[in-house]
Amino acid sequence: MGLGLLLPMMAPAADDGQLAAILAGFASHDTFSGTFTEVKTSGILARSVELQGELIYHAPAYLEKHIRQPYDERQIIDGDRVIVDNADDGQRRELSLGTVPELKIVVDSLRATLAGNLDALRQNYRVTSVPAAVGWHLRLTPRDAELEETLREIHIQGQDAHIREFRIVQTAGGESRVTINGAH
Amino acid sequence: MAALRHPAFLIWLLVFGLTGAYVATNSRLVTDMSQFLPTGASPLQVVLLEQVRSGAASRLLLLGLDGAPPSQLATASKLLRGKLESSGFFDLVHNGAQNLTPDRQATLFQYRYLLSTSGDADAFSTENLRLALQRQLRILTSSMVQLAQNDVQGDPTSAYLGYLLGLRPQGGPQLQHGVWFGKDGSEALLLARTIAPAFSLEAQQEVMAYLQGVLQQDAELQSLRLQISGPALFAQQAKDIIAGEVTRISMVTTVLMLLFLALVLRNTTLVVCSALPLLSGILAAVAGVTLIYGSMHGITLAFGATLVGVAVDYPLHLFAHKRPAETAVSTLHRIWPTLRLGLITTVMGYLAMLFSDFTGLAQLGVFAIVGLTVAVLVTRWVMPVLVPDAWVTPWQLAGFTRVFATRRGVNVVLWLLSAAALVFVVTHEHLWENDIAALNPEQKAQKLLDRHLRDQLGAPDTRHFILVRADSEEALLQRCEQLQPRLDAMVAHQVFAHYELISRYVPSAATQRQRQQRIPERASLAQALTQALTGLPFKADAFGRFLDGAAASRDLAPLTLAVYKNTALGQQVDNLVFHHDDQWFSLVPLAQIRDYEMLAQGLAPIGTDDSVVLLDLKAESNTLMSRYRDRALWLFALGAGGILLVLVLGLRSVAEALRVFLPVAGALLVTTMALLLAGERLSLFHLASLLLVIGVGLDYSLFFQRHRAESEECHKTLKALVVCAITTILVFGILAGATTPVLHAIGLTVCVGTVLSFLYAVYGAPFPARSTHLN
Incomplete structure (x- = not known):
């Protein structure tokens, strides 16, 4: 995390051509599925928590995150609809993505990346490319000052047209690092 | 012309001029439709009708904004909201965006353990705390982002969130980009409540003019379309339609009548003269109504002007009965007894209207009586002076x-x-029209738009309500709380889909005190929490604010409905609660009623003391209408009796x-x-x-x-x-x-x-x- 904070100073100004090249690879893929491992840290947790499960994406707006461990919960975001289905307590909740702007902006960042849409990405974020040892690394910082109070930045790392890691850094401390092993 | 120097004519001219001056300086035309609506027999009806007519709901305008992609509409919706709020026309504008100010949120958060129903269960026991913490852990780990509203450390039992969720209108519009949108996302929705009452048509006209021009004030809004609906707009449009039609019709009839009279009388002076009794009558009537009531209703004037049907007859009788060798004065002497008897009997008929409970109808009575009397007097004393002695009735009609x-x-x-x-x-079975609305002009397109916007906003049934009554705000809230289990049971049995209840916003002080008593002291709560945290990955000192907040809640003075004053949610509170004299009332709107019988039965056992009643607004207003009509019929019969009596006396x-x-x-x-x-x-x-x-x-x-x-x-x-x-x-x-x-x-x-x-x-x-x- 400390490294993440230093990165902005080290990063050179992103070249539009470079960003476009990274995202262009995604445009030709319209479906994705794979497994993930997520490590969560938070200011109120004494230790980090690890989750495992599957991820599914269909262009343009269907995202599914199915947590298998340590509990079973399926989260589907389809267009503006959010469905959270908890197998353990049998509760199912449905809401509009628009009612949760904090979530919407994060979902939009994923969708825009997966769709290879740089313009859409730039609507909500300042997008910079960070030098990476392997593949590429994008850093997104929210444009909206209000959102900046909860969300500091999002890091997306990958190789070719694959996302390898998706990291959300909260302003209040704590982060969520999702490592993806998947195939198109 | 010698006639113009005749004393009778000069006196008339003087009186006509003075009356005209009085009317010009004092007469005030009002268009408040409520004068033509019944005022309510029982106190309950009075309150109810007042609420329906001028209550918060009647002042609500539904707005739909379309013509751009959703993100742009959302921005426009926020911009428009700001404009409307600062326009001075509205006391409330709502578009779904965050509707509580930070300090109001802080107050509600501070009171979370008194407001939330979670305080009714044993929320602070070790087991329940542990369940709550496990749930929080899952939310914390499973969701991609931390929700700003969810303060895990200050409120691990989610009392505040639970409270807010309970307030969220069910079946309401969806939020996109943080503001209300219609179901297909093509239309941003707003609610605006006018300061002016719905029935004050002049004031509403200003509001409409403002709304129709508001989009033009801003480059960002110019390309959009704003659709408006609401009771006030309906009244406004009805008035415009009626006024337009009255103007058109009176112009056409005036021309036609003058042509017809010219054809029959073949004398320009007489054509003009034949209008004198009528005009004098109307002027005097306006003056009379103004003198008695201080102002006159637009409908009274429109209806009163139709007295033309009788008043124009008076000079015609004079013209028709004039013999060639006779002066108009002596003709009038011959027909005067008949003319006089006709006037007295007609006045008898209108006299009954003076006793009507509708101010509007009573005004009509005064108007007719004064107008006709003056028309006859002018015919009697002024007309003969103006008709040339040599003039002969030209029409034969053989x-x-x-x-x-x-x-x-x-x-x-x-x-x-x-x-x-x-x-x-x-x-005849269907003699009477009981539906007041049927008297208004048909506004099909507007009604469709209204239904559309109401649908999109998830507005409840406008006809059926439960009405709860009590002597104080506290008693009212308690009564609503007692009602809640029954309502929940009916929702479970699908009697209706959902309801709104004021005690969900703020529980009664009694309930708040009960909840306070269930909150343990800080030390014992800390102990329970420590046990609950065993084996969970939370930091041991993470929940200090929760312990402080719960402890502080024990000493808070109970919250009242005033906390919502001047907030967007307060609009909802105003819709649900009102008081009249010493009585407090709360409406419980119901949505999608499927079984009216079951609903009535479900309320019956508590309905005996009429503190909780099921209302059918349409039936209620229909009953009122028929009661007033029955009374009007009696007056009608009384008038007929009076007429017969006068005839017997007059004709001996x-x-x-x-x-x-x-x-x-x-x-x-x-x-x-x-x-x-x-x-x-x-x-x-x-x-x-x-x-x-x-x-x-x-x-x-x-x-x-x-x-x-x-x-x-x-x-x-x-x-x-x-x-x-x-x-x-x-x-x-x-x-x-x-x-x-x-x-x-x-x-x-x-x-x-x-x-x-x-x-x-x-x-x-x-x-x-x-x-x-x-x-």
């Missing part, structure tokens, strides 16, 4: 009079018809009185039957118009029965009546063609009534007079 003179036996037909009409009217003979009265009654019955056969249902406006028909009929009948023995005089009367009837039919025939139901009702009733009054006056005398023969 063909007409022959037609009416030859058809014998019509009498029998008419009386059979009257008898049939009596049976028909008495046995019961038989003569009946000879005059029965044709009028017959014409009235057949008119009513004709209206019903034409598919009309009778409203108060029909009743008022029938009074006018009585006035017309009485004049016809009196004049016709007056000198049946003298065939020349009879012939003159027939000439007068033909012209009178044609002018009246001309004016009201055009009015009958109006699309506004009120105007159509008045026009059709008077038009049909005049034709029949004429026929009955000529043929309908129930038995022959002593030595009577036409020709």
